[in-house]
Amino acid sequence: MRFTVLASGSKGNTTLIQTQGSKYLIDAGLSAKKTIEVLLEQKTTIDEISGIFITHEHGDHVSGIRVLCDRYGVPIYIHEKTYAALKRNHRPTKMERVFFIESGRHQVGPFEVEAFPLSHDVAYMLGYSFHLAEKKLVYVTDSGYVNQQLHEKLSNADAYIFETNHDPEMVRMSGYPFSVQQRILSDRGHLSNEDSAMTLAKLIGPKTQHVILAHLSAENNTPELAKLTVEQVFQRMEVAETFQITIAKQTKSLPTYQL
Numbered sequence: 001m002r003f004t005v006l007a008s009g010s011k012g013n014t015t016l017i018q019t020q021g022s023k024y025l026i027d028a029g030l031s032a033k034k035t036i037e038v039l040l041e042q043k044t045t046i047d048e049i050s051g052i053f054i055t056h057e058h059g060d061h062v063s064g065i066r067v068l069c070d071r072y073g074v075p076i077y078i079h080e081k082t083y084a085a086l087k088r089n090h091r092p093t094k095m096e097r098v099f100f101i102e103s104g105r106h107q108v109g110p111f112e113v114e115a116f117p118l119s120h121d122v123a124y125m126l127g128y129s130f131h132l133a134e135k136k137l138v139y140v141t142d143s144g145y146v147n148q149q150l151h152e153k154l155s156n157a158d159a160y161i162f163e164t165n166h167d168p169e170m171v172r173m174s175g176y177p178f179s180v181q182q183r184i185l186s187d188r189g190h191l192s193n194e195d196s197a198m199t200l201a202k203l204i205g206p207k208t209q210h211v212i213l214a215h216l217s218a219e220n221n222t223p224e225l226a227k228l229t230v231e232q233v234f235q236r237m238e239v240a241e242t243f244q245i246t247i248a249k250q251t252k253s254l255p256t257y258q259l
């Protein structure tokens with residue numbers, strides 16, 4: 001399988017996953033117009049997209065889905081509670097194109113897709129892992145922490161797209177209202193650089209080729225700080241760095257990686 005992080009951050013998230021003849025997105029947090037544009041840069045038209053897997057109802061993950069589903073007929077895979085929580089302007093109405101998805105394993109096209117619950121201040125929060133021909137890609141963003149019970153399931157993936165949202169000190173110095181700071185830092189907020197690295201250090205295995213640091217806060221993080229913190233934790237926890245660490249960007253697609 002191949003994957004391309006097309007956009008990542010609090011202004012919109014979308015990632016393309018593909019194999020011979022099948023293309024899917026995880027989240028569509030850019031406008032439909034912008035999604036179509038960034039896909040074209042990947043030589044992909046919107047009618048080639050076989051489905052969009054939705055993680056949760058926040059705008060930076062769903063902004064494009066109503067138009068992409070209702071106007072362009074792209075199927076949407078979404079938890080029923082997430083669908084119910086969508087604002088009207090984000091809610092697709094072509095119900096024959098909306099598929100409710102639960103935690104657990106599902107065969108979708110050529111992929112075995114596992115949806116699993118994460119911890120965020122929403123109606124329901126899903127992470128995903130994609131499995132194909134012994135390869136595994138894990139996608140985790142927007143989670144205050146990653147439950148220990150998931151660790152085995154998520155271990156030794158070929159690639160991780162993993163949130164390193166913020167530096168806690170930068171959040172405290174940010175001038176954000178206290179309630180907002182508490183929300184970001186809570187168990188139902190976002191993974192900090194350090195927490196993300198500690199979790200990744202436990203998950204990474206001999207098969208791991210790529211670690212993509214994702215969903216960086218524009219205000220409370222920098223790419224350099226995220227990378228440095230992760231590398232320091234990996235060193236401290238004696239993780240052999242046999243993989244590539246890449247920072248996902250808000251306004252530019254990453255290269256396509258083949259697993």
Ligand SMILES: [Zn+2]
Binds near residue numbers: 142
């Ligand atoms: Zn988000």
Ligand SMILES: [Zn+2]
Binds near residue numbers: 056142
């Ligand atoms: Zn969110």
